[in-house]
Amino acid sequence: MVLALASASAMDLVQLAPQRAAAITNPLASDEQARRAGAKLYSRECASCHGRKREGLGKAPPLDRADVYDASPGALFWVLRNGSLYRGMPSFAHLPEPQRWQIITFLKSAR
């Protein structure tokens, strides 16, 4: 699996999520409080790499892109759980699950 990830350079990480993981739905989707909490968490946990406005910085890709907005919440959850350690995306499995869903609510709402 690690080899498959490493060689899939042309593929977005979100597209590598297994179907079973991608099918999981966000219990906090479209929840305004969750969106606001997610925006704060984003500034604290993600902005240093992905940019304050999700514009991308260095190796970290922009997150204000159609394929991130259109990704299934479960695929984003999978990315946050596993990261892409060899390519510089940390795992956020240490954050409680509700906080990870809040971040996803924010990412998907902030178009």
Ligand code: HEC
């Ligand atoms: C230490 C820097 C760093 C931090 C902090 C970080 N990321 Fe990343 N992220 C990356 C890099 C580098 C990649 C590209 C990985 C790859 O190409 O495999 C990435 C990829 C991603 C992707 C996949 C994008 C795609 O095009 O498929 C998502 C989604 C993502 N990050 C979300 C987040 C979120 C949400 C946070 C905060 C909870 C976060 N990242 C924090 C560096 C970081």
